[in-house]
Amino acid sequence: MAAQGTSRSGLSSALPLLAPAYLWLTAAIFLPLSAMVFFSFMTDLPLSGKPWAFTLGNYAAFFSQSLYLTLLLASLRLGLEVTLWCVIIGYPAAYVLAKVLKGRSREAIFLLVILPFWSNGLVRIFSWAMVLREGGILDTALNAVLPFKINIDLMYSYPAVIIGLVHSYVPYMVLTCYLTLQAIDDSLIEAGRSLGASRLQVLKRVIIPLSMPGLVAGAALIFVPVVGSFMEPRILGGRTGTFYGTIIEDQFVAVFNWPLGAALSFILLAVVLVILAVASPVLKRAA
Amino acid sequence: MMTTRVLEGLGRFYIGLLLTFLYLPIIIMALMSLNVSPFYQLPFEWTTEWYASLWQNDQLIAATWNSLEIAVITTIICVVLGSAASLALYRYDFRGKKFLQALLFPPIAIPWLITGTAMLIFFFGVGIGRGLFAILLGHVALALPYVIVVVSARLQTFAPELEEAARSLGANQWQVTARVTLPWIMPGVIAGGLFAFAVSFDQFVVSYFLATPGQTTLPVEIYAAIRKGFTPEINAVSTIIIVVSMALMLLTARFFKFGGEK
Amino acid sequence: MAGVQVSNVSRSFGAHKALDDVSIDFADGGFYALLGPSGSGKTTLLRQIAGFDFPDTGRIAIGGESVEHVPVEKRRIGMVFQNYALFPNMSIAHNIAFGLSVRGEAKATIATEVQRALDLVQLGKLGERRPHQLSGGQRQRVALARAIVTKPRVLLLDEPLGALDKALRVDMQIELKRIQREIGITTIFVTHDQEEALTMSDRIGILRDGRLVQEGPPEEIYDRPKSEFAATFLGDANIFRGDATGNGIRLPDGTAIAAGVGDRLAAGTKASCAVRPERIRIATDAGASSGNANTLKGQVSKRIFAGNNSTYFVERAGQTLKVIVQNTGIDRLAEGQDVMLSWSPESTVLIAAS
Secondary structure, three states, rough: OOOOOOOOHHHHHHHHHHHHHHHHHHHHHHHHHHHHHHHHOOOHHHHHOOOEEOOOOOHHHHHHHHHHHHHHHHHHHHHHHHHHHHHHHHHHHHHHHHHHHHOOHHHHHHHHHHHHHHHOOHHHHHHHHHHHHHOOOOHHHHHHHHOOOOOOOOOOOOHHHHHHHHHHHHHHEEEEEHHHHHHHOOOHHHHHHHHHOOOOHHHHHHHHHHHHHHHHHHHHHHHHHHHHHHHHHOOOOHHHOHHHHHHHHHHHHHOHHHHHHHHHHHHHHHHHHHHHEEEEEEEHHHH | OOOOHHHHHHHHHHHHHHHHHHHHHHHHHHHHHHOOOOOOOOOEOOOOOHHHHHHOHHHHHHHHHHHHHHHHHHHHHHHHHHHHHHHHHHHHHHHHHHHHOOOOHHHOOOOOOHHHHHHHHHHHHHHOOOHHHHHHHHHHHHHHHHHHHHHHHHHHHOOOOHHHHHOOOOOOEEEEHHHHHHHHHHHHHHHHHHHHHHHHOOOHHHHHHOOOOOOOOOHHHHHHHHOOOOOOHHHHHHHHHHHHHHHHHHHHHOOOOOOOOO | OEEEEEEEEEEOOEEEEEEEEEEEEEOOOEEEEEEOOOOOOHHHHHHHHOOOOOOEEEEEEEEEEEEEOHHHHHHOEEEEEEOOHHHHOOOOHHHHHHHHHHHOOOOHHHHHHHHHHHHHHOOOOOOOOOOOOOOOHHHHHHHHHHHHHOOEEEEEEOOOOOOHHHHHHHHHHHHHHHHHHHHHOOOEEOOOOHHHHHHOOEEEEEEEOOOEEEEOOHHHHHHOOOOOHHHOOOOOOEEEEEOOOOOEEEEEOOEEEEEEOOOOOOOOOOEEEEOHHHHHHOOOHHHHHHHHHHHHHEEEEEEEEEEEEEEEEEEEEEEEEEEEOOOOOOOOOOOOOOEEEOOHHHEEEEEEEE
């Protein structure tokens, strides 16, 4: 029988239940984001008592001083590199979990892989300091094995930032890819093989295309926060860890130039929205 | 020609490497928090003095209490508001519903750096300022979309006939909700609540911009300590946090399948 | 207990007319089947009576009281759902107690009533179990007990046996009928299974495309269908089409068929005759037709043996006719054999062309 849905319609019945949640989101997310745009066009905060006026100066600063653009590009490159490493490391892991491992151990291992993602990110970044520093575990362990003396001191370097960020975000890639890979019916793979395709051909022509939504979702959800990261570069990058995110942080906690910080934030938001918009057709198919 | 057995062996080995990469630094940090040398020197000598000294650190203890309080209040508010919103989105059809559902995405997807600085500006502008109340406002907003998503996912598995059956037996809207619908979505509500707790308790970025020296949370306090220099005390408190938040997520996994159905 | 009157009810979903001016009178204490193919509107009609949906136009009354604007929970009906819709979070006893409990009955009353209902459906000892611990047939009984324990005015069943396998289905049909007789409740039963409708109900309503095609006792509908659709949907029928002659029809090739049942139609109008396959005699020689007014020659094209009977497909003038013969152990006909078909006018129903 055609399910003629319960046509209990009406915004009026839904509103009392919806209003509290959405009012909260408006007050604490959507209005602040709008306010940020507004403030980015001001010379100074109206609250500080100092005179203020509307200006394009904050945006002019971004385009006139090559520093900001350079840092934005550096952050975008960081985002790309981290995302790439997450794909290289995470996709095979998701494939193994979804298609190679069988039985009950699979669910437990999957949980183990994604568990760190939901634990404290700050602390996990900090834990790398123990490993990467001179005289740290990596240094000591390698010197114990190798016949010659080497000096590993990755701490406060670009690779350290990459390692920390990949460690932080790779479970996300495993999660999204696992979900799409698991949804691929095994009989599709068997059908491909029965038609004479090798494992590699099946992977290239059946599995990867079908799991593309998971890959894109993972990539977007990793790339975006990495471009806006500041705590990770600060802890693991030290002086080399100056990126677009840390410059924004500085405007708010060190330099106290909030309007400039707002403008820089808004530019980042625009970049993020463009990326999400480009990814969204693929993401919608995944949903 | 690779056999399935070889492939499976390779697969297990690869996953083993990945797990090592994911857990090694955490394990080393935990070990170092139990090592005597404050400069992380080997050989390893067992001590619990760093944990003991945590109890003397009033600032850290105060921040921990703040974190717990905010996380508990955030959880309660999010569970109530989030469940109500999920029910409304499940039960009723109306113009703009798709838009409201799409609105849940930006708070999850926009980097916390942007959200956090925007909150700072706005709360300052409207006179709320910084501090614990501002942090609470922010945490609820960050966690709410997760709760709605998780509870809605649970509602997807709910058969509408159950509500119809209850109504045909004479139950009114409140009785239907309290006695049939809520018991069914309870695992989703619990999972959503645990998510909300985790998002709040582990939240660093937004808290960082909204905290003031007296009114701060544990992650913000730890960040400040890290930037001053590494000490075994930080290892100790970090170890505690990571154990707590992983335990929390293991608990969540009992109520919410991360890997979808199967 | 109460009867249900549906008067001129129409309901549209967008451009789709789910119910089109339907009127049926369900008498007090009767067992009705609403029969029809998917999308015929039978479930929509049941949901209108239940109160999950409301008619665009028309009236619905339960026990003489108009209920078009009364919500489900105030209608005092009992409903059994296709997938049972047992509350998974409650024990069997709590499922059955639900209706009494939301009404605020005393605990002691509830306990007695629940036990009585459990006994009625012969599940006396399973009260503490959970729905998932029960078999399909047991869940079905629980759903029924839950629906009747509140002493509703009318019992509505939406394809309640659809999810059961054949053998269990027959058991449940008998069981359902027994319980219905025992408590004497007006029962409206939606099904797409014609056999179920025939064996269980006092009256059947056949729906098609949102319209009520025919309504009456099973024997009447089977023996005197008023449309080709009714004739072929409820049971099997051979349909002959031609022009009305006054006492039957004339086929395009000139053969006359005499009809003893059905409406009188003006000579010359388009008409059909319906003949049930089991009413036709099949024989190899012309003499066997003696006494039967209607005879046709044909050739057996196929025979399907089904144990107690055989179905013969007979080709005749481009039409395939179906004949069912009881297995008497003799006169088995081979495929390709020429045969003579014969049947009486009393077995022939005259139907106006639709």
